[in-house]
Amino acid sequence: MFNNLSYPELQAYWWIIISLLASVLVFMMFVQGGQTLLWQLGKTKKERSLITNSIGRKWDITFTVLVTFGGVFFASFPLFYSTSFGGAYWVWILILFSFIIQAVSYEYRTKANNFLGAKTYETFLLINGILATVLIGVVVGTFFTGSEFSVNKLNITHVSDPVISRWQTVTHGLEAVLNITNLALGLAVFFLARVLAMLYFINNIDHAEILKRSAKQLKLCSVAFLVFFLLFVGLVLTKDGFAVNPDTRVVFMEPYKYLHNLIEMPVVLILLLIGVVDVLYGIFLGAFKTSGKGIWFAGAGTIITVFSLLMLAGFNNTAFYPSTYDLQSSLTIHNTSSSKYTLTAMSWVSLLVPVVIAYIWITWKAMSKRKVSEEDIENDTMAY
Amino acid sequence: MEHFNLALVDWSRAQFALTAIYHWFFVPLTLGLSFIVAFMHTIYYKTGNEKWKQMTKFWMKLFGINFAIGVATGIILEFEFGTNWSNYSWIVGDIFGAPLAIEGLLAFFLESTFIAVMFFGWNRVSKKFHLLSSWFVAFGSNLSALWILIANAWMQNPVGTRFNPDTVRNEMTNFFDIALSPTAVFKFLHTVSQAYVIGALFVVAVSAWYLLKKRHLTFAKKSILIASVFGLTASLFVALTGDSSASNVAQTQPMKLAAMEGLYDGETNASLYALGFLNNEKNNTNFKGIRLRSMLSLLAFRNASAFVPGVNDILNGNKEQGILPAETRMEKGRIAIQSLADYKQAKKEWNIELASQKLQEFEENYPHFGYGYFTDKEAIVPPVKLTFYSFHTMVGLGLFFILFFAWLLYASMKDKVDKYKWILHLSVWSLLLGYIASELGWIVAEVGRQPWTIQDLLPVGISTSHLSVGSVQTTFFMFLVLFTVLLIAEIKIMLTQIIKGPEEGDSHV
Numbered sequence: 077m078f079n080n081l082s083y084p085e086l087q088a089y090w091w092i093i094i095s096l097l098a099s100v101l102v103f104m105m106f107v108q109g110g111q112t113l114l115w116q117l118g119k120t121k122k123e124r125s126l127i128t129n130s131i132g133r134k135w136d137i138t139f140t141v142l143v144t145f146g147g148v149f150f151a152s153f154p155l156f157y158s159t160s161f162g163g164a165y166w167v168w169i170l171i172l173f174s175f176i177i178q179a180v181s182y183e184y185r186t187k188a189n190n191f192l193g194a195k196t197y198e199t200f201l202l203i204n205g206i207l208a209t210v211l212i213g214v215v216v217g218t219f220f221t222g223s224e225f226s227v228n229k230l231n232i233t234h235v236s237d238p239v240i241s242r243w244q245t246v247t248h249g250l251e252a253v254l255n256i257t258n259l260a261l262g263l264a265v266f267f268l269a270r271v272l273a274m275l276y277f278i279n280n281i282d283h284a285e286i287l288k289r290s291a292k293q294l295k296l297c298s299v300a301f302l303v304f305f306l307l308f309v310g311l312v313l314t315k316d317g318f319a320v321n322p323d324t325r326v327v328f329m330e331p332y333k334y335l336h337n338l339i340e341m342p343v344v345l346i347l348l349l350i351g352v353v354d355v356l357y358g359i360f361l362g363a364f365k366t367s368g369k370g371i372w373f374a375g376a377g378t379i380i381t382v383f384s385l386l387m388l389a390g391f392n393n394t395a396f397y398p399s400t401y402d403l404q405s406s407l408t409i410h411n412t413s414s415s416k417y418t419l420t421a422m423s424w425v426s427l428l429v430p431v432v433i434a435y436i437w438i439t440w441k442a443m444s445k446r447k448v449s450e451e452d453i454e455n456d457t458m459a460y
Numbered sequence: 461m462e463h464f465n466l467a468l469v470d471w472s473r474a475q476f477a478l479t480a481i482y483h484w485f486f487v488p489l490t491l492g493l494s495f496i497v498a499f500m501h502t503i504y505y506k507t508g509n510e511k512w513k514q515m516t517k518f519w520m521k522l523f524g525i526n527f528a529i530g531v532a533t534g535i536i537l538e539f540e541f542g543t544n545w546s547n548y549s550w551i552v553g554d555i556f557g558a559p560l561a562i563e564g565l566l567a568f569f570l571e572s573t574f575i576a577v578m579f580f581g582w583n584r585v586s587k588k589f590h591l592l593s594s595w596f597v598a599f600g601s602n603l604s605a606l607w608i609l610i611a612n613a614w615m616q617n618p619v620g621t622r623f624n625p626d627t628v629r630n631e632m633t634n635f636f637d638i639a640l641s642p643t644a645v646f647k648f649l650h651t652v653s654q655a656y657v658i659g660a661l662f663v664v665a666v667s668a669w670y671l672l673k674k675r676h677l678t679f680a681k682k683s684i685l686i687a688s689v690f691g692l693t694a695s696l697f698v699a700l701t702g703d704s705s706a707s708n709v710a711q712t713q714p715m716k717l718a719a720m721e722g723l724y725d726g727e728t729n730a731s732l733y734a735l736g737f738l739n740n741e742k743n744n745t746n747f748k749g750i751r752l753r754s755m756l757s758l759l760a761f762r763n764a765s766a767f768v769p770g771v772n773d774i775l776n777g778n779k780e781q782g783i784l785p786a787e788t789r790m791e792k793g794r795i796a797i798q799s800l801a802d803y804k805q806a807k808k809e810w811n812i813e814l815a816s817q818k819l820q821e822f823e824e825n826y827p828h829f830g831y832g833y834f835t836d837k838e839a840i841v842p843p844v845k846l847t848f849y850s851f852h853t854m855v856g857l858g859l860f861f862i863l864f865f866a867w868l869l870y871a872s873m874k875d876k877v878d879k880y881k882w883i884l885h886l887s888v889w890s891l892l893l894g895y896i897a898s899e900l901g902w903i904v905a906e907v908g909r910q911p912w913t914i915q916d917l918l919p920v921g922i923s924t925s926h927l928s929v930g931s932v933q934t935t936f937f938m939f940l941v942l943f944t945v946l947l948i949a950e951i952k953i954m955l956t957q958i959i960k961g962p963e964e965g966d967s968h969v
Contacts, residue, residue, distance in 0.1 A: 144564030154553025162546025162925035179532035
């Protein structure tokens with residue numbers, strides 16, 4: 077079946093997979109959101125333990141989604157991997173650094189003789205919660221605003237200076253934080269992660285006080301999320317975008333490009349609207365009905381919304397990783413992708429994705445039959 | 461001397477080596493212990509004996525402490541291919557990215573999904589589902605090793621690929637050639653089996669310490685019995701796959717084999733240096749020690765009279781054996797690089813005839829492409845002494861582990877394992893020897909293939925990102941401090957849990 081797909085169709089298929097993975101990653105960052113709420117919602121040691129044991133059973137999945145997202149991006153669009161990771165060095169290093177300190181914190185926080193003390197590991201979780209959400213949002217923001225880099229494959233023949241992709245700023249990606257559009261998306265992702273975390277707690281923790289505090293905080297964070305999200309969407313839809321001439325592959329600036337994309341791809345417009353409504357309904361269920369179903373609506377809405385935003389960035393003859401330094405160095409799904417053979421081979425492997433989703437779903441359900449409670453943690457010698 | 465920015469190359473290399481060395485402190489234990497936990501869990505499932513549950517939980521707890529830091533150091537390794545080896549990521553991303561993606565999709569999800577069930581599912585899921593989770597974690601961990609080792613093997617022996625001058629990168633031509641290449645198969649089997657040896661040594665070391673302290677005697681003896689069966693089987697397999705791996709190196713990376721054996725002048729009926737020292741002079745006749753005549757030829761090419769090329773043969777050429785001098789290869793490499801530039805230029809100018817001529821010139825010389833970046837032929841020689849001593853120490857330790865586990869199994873079966881104090885002390889220290897052997901194995905594999913990122917095609921110096929040396933130095937020290945602090949934390953927590961022992965239910969402060 078994949079052998080019959082054309083090269084551009086395979087490239088589009090892999091952009092869809094990348095977008096799906098990125099969307100799931102943003103949803104799963106409710107773990108990071110929860111880490112930023114540790115002290116706000118957990119006033120006692122026991123309450124903080126409840127929170128870490130609730131999200132702690134999911135941190136590894138978020139981590140795996142990130143690693144798989146990286147691996148799949150590398151395999152399907154290697155020029156992006158090479159240009160962005162090697163160029164926006166400091167942003168990626170900060171993101172990765174925060175994930176390193178997160179990975180040990182759940183396991184080590186309450187262990188005896190843990191060298192750094194529980195507070196340090198809780199601070200590590202907070203740092204990861206802030207840096208990962210804000211900076212990943214900022215990086216995705218650059219898909220719409222651009223970065224300063226050049227790409228010249230012939231550099232490989234310059235024996236003394238062979239690097240193909242070159243970043244043009246000394247801050248190597250940190251400059252993206254100063255762009256209002258990028259920052260708006262970064263903060264929107266940050267508050268969304270907190271919103272999702274609180275909806276998850278309402279669904280997963282059996283503790284009246286934490287639920288009460290979650291419902292209260294949920295309203296505040298939802299307002300903040302909406303402000304930054306709408307600011308981002310407003311700025312993107314009214315700005316000039318990075319269009320690609322389909323015949324010549326020349327990149328040029330087109331006024332209201334992303335608005336045009338939305339109009340020219342009505343399916344994406346519908347998806348975006350469904351996603352946003354879904355998120356809002358999920359928030360309503362959690363904040364006003366204290367219903368555990370809120371996380372499922374808001375989670376599905378998050379996945380659909382992020383997915384449609386990435387469709388805007390990569391489809392309809394648009395450069396998904398634009399260069400403001402040299403427009404013609406901008407990356408599109410056509411000039412960055414792996415060969416047809418590799419994309420086809422990988423596509424066969426992608427057929428196993430539903431199997432992966434199925435066993436994640438089964439284990440998630442099996443483990444969530446009973447809410448996490450104080451009694452549950454006290455009786456479990458393996459608890460965090 | 462090469463032209464490229466050596467300071468940047470060396471710091472990037474140092475950062476990657478640092479991350480890989482730290483990561484490899486934790487991975488073998490994860491791979492080995494995961495199966496030991498699954499075995500014990502199975503016995504508990506079958507017998508319902510609470511003692512086995514206690515043992516399973518104890519080793520599982522230690523597994524969890526080690527697993528967390530393994531994951532932490534692993535994430536940075538994957539992304540460092542992009543952050544620090546940007547050129548590499550483009551030039552071979554079409555091939556190298558696929559195993560990483562498959563690793564995430566097939567292995568990491570299996571591992572990360574079921575690990576939560578394995579740790580927290582004791583009272584939440586059925587006993588059968590819980591046991592299956594332990595096995596899925598073990599398979600997931602080992603499956604992830606398979607894919608990353610396939611990727612690494614391809615760097616040592618780049619099969620199933622061709623360079624596309626239009627896209628200026630290597631592209632995959634046959635997925636199965638890459639996934640099933642003998643280099644990949646032997647590398648995977650050798651690496652995971654030595655990880656099982658580490659897992660077994662860990663269980664033996666902790667249990668022997670209990671026996672020395674006269675604590676948890678039944679627990680310790682049972683654990684040693686299981687670990688010695690597992691360890692003996694694994695260490696025999698390590699020797700078998702190690703032999704196949706070395707033979708594969710002889711065929712695909714002759715310079716690495718020459719460095720492993722300290723062989724400067726090639727010979728027929730080449731001797732294997734069993735025990736001894738290499739002198740400073742670049743001459744194999746200055747080796748002092750025990751030699752086993754014809755053994756190297758036999759092991760490398762399965763033929764006692766086969767010719768084994770030495771460092772000097774590869775550098776200066778050997779007409780009789782059909783080996784081109786390095787300088788000739790460097791010249792051909794320069795022609796390949798220039799003809800690639802000319803081909804691209806001719807295409808840009810729509811000069812079809814010239815483009816076709818340059819393309820032919822490029823393809824004729826492409827097998828030597830990577831050599832074109834060197835100006836000094838000595839640059840293609842890896843650090844011989846480091847490779848030689850690492851290899852020989854590793855082999856010696858490998859043989860020791862076979863004898864060690866065989867004796868331990870015999871003593872366990874006779875229920876005499878706690879009678880010999882000296883062997884219990886040796887058991888505790890053998891864990892350290894296991895880690896040394898394991899890290900030395902990677903030094904042989906990675907230092908021995910220098911200066912290549914992709915054997916013969918892409919030198920390390922051409923693979924870097926466009927970064928300042930200061931940036932890489934800063935991140936090097938950031939990671940050095942962080943990993944060291946986390947390692948100290950891990951060891952302290954681990955030791956505390958071991959001192960508490962399997963009967964202490966509460967793991968918390």
